[in-house]
Amino acid sequence: MVNHSPLDNTFAALADPTRRAILSRLALGEANVTELAEPFAISLPAISKHLRVLEQAGLLERRKEGRTHQCSLRTEPLGEAAEWIAQARRFWGEQLDALTQFLEQPAPAAAPHRTAKK
Amino acid sequence: MVNHSPLDNTFAALADPTRRAILSRLALGEANVTELAEPFAISLPAISKHLRVLEQAGLLERRKEGRTHQCSLRTEPLGEAAEWIAQARRFWGEQLDALTQFLEQPAPAAAPHRTAKK
Numbered sequence: 001m002v003n004h005s006p007l008d009n010t011f012a013a014l015a016d017p018t019r020r021a022i023l024s025r026l027a028l029g030e031a032n033v034t035e036l037a038e039p040f041a042i043s044l045p046a047i048s049k050h051l052r053v054l055e056q057a058g059l060l061e062r063r064k065e066g067r068t069h070q071c072s073l074r075t076e077p078l079g080e081a082a083e084w085i086a087q088a089r090r091f092w093g094e095q096l097d098a099l100t101q102f103l104e105q106p107a108p109a110a111a112p113h114r115t116a117k118k
Numbered sequence: 119m120v121n122h123s124p125l126d127n128t129f130a131a132l133a134d135p136t137r138r139a140i141l142s143r144l145a146l147g148e149a150n151v152t153e154l155a156e157p158f159a160i161s162l163p164a165i166s167k168h169l170r171v172l173e174q175a176g177l178l179e180r181r182k183e184g185r186t187h188q189c190s191l192r193t194e195p196l197g198e199a200a201e202w203i204a205q206a207r208r209f210w211g212e213q214l215d216a217l218t219q220f221l222e223q224p225a226p227a228a229a230p231h232r233t234a235k236k
Contacts (some may be wrong), residue, residue: 008133017127020202027209075210082203084138085196091145092193 006058007084010077014059018042019050021057026073033069124176125202128195131175136160137168141177144191151187 004012013019022036037047051071054060057076062069122130131137140154155165169189172178176195179185 005135007138008135011129011133014199014202015126015133017123022123023206024209027206029213073206073210075207078203078207081132082200082207084132085200085203088141088145088191089196089200090192091142092191095145095147102176111130 006077007080008083009057010059013053013059013077014081016050016053019054022047022050022054026060026071028035030063030070030072032065033071035084036071124195125198127175128177128199132169132199133179134171136165137172138173139166140168141191144178144189145173148181148188148190150183151189154189183203 014023018040022038025031025036025055033047033051036051037044040047051060051062055062059074061072061074063072064070067113132141135186139157143149143154143157144208151162151169155162158165166204169178169180173180177192179190179192182188193218
């Protein structure tokens with residue numbers, strides 16, 4: 001079995017529209033499980049499963065408050081994911097810049113032909 | 119069956135270390151399938167499957183050159199993914215700013231107690 005890295009878990013957690021919607025809601029402030037479930041036409045167990053995925057990815061923290069669980073966003077994994085994407089785009093940007101520079105250079109003098117030894 | 123949105127496909131594609139490594143390699147410039155497979159101790163069919171996932175997510179483009187396929191990175195989906203993450207972090211940052219401002223405000227005068235009607 002492959003061990004999943006934090007980045008694997010973060011991106012896998014983000015690969016679902018319900019989980020992204022839950023995170024967007026939590027970005028506005030903490031909420032309890034019932035509040036989080038409300039906008040979705042799916043069962044509470046299905047929501048709970050999504051919350052567990054988010055929790056395991058370190059994107060969600062639960063805090064018991066009386067009889068309810070208050071959930072809040074943890075943004076550290078988002079930072080790491082953003083950094084990975086930014087780096088890939090930066091490298092790619094540098095390649096494009098280098099290509100543009102290369103294409104804008106005056107054409108080099110033709111290399112002398114290698115002549116076969118007689 | 120749920121239809122997967124472009125963002126679902128992008129994040130799912132990024133949720134695997136081999137696929138991320140392939141994208142990092144492609145960010146440095148195009149490469150053929152053999153070159154892409156070289157650093158990995160996995161079979162060529164397994165690499166091909168990863169390339170298909172990246173292609174379906176719109177992150178990889180193949181161009182036939184003679185008998186080989188040249189692969190190159192397409193960064194548009196990365197931009198969309200970065201924007202989603204940035205927005206979630208921005209909302210969250212605004213919440214924290216609002217909370218900080220609230221906590222830094224001078225305590226309001228105590229609200230007058232409601233007195234029970236006699």
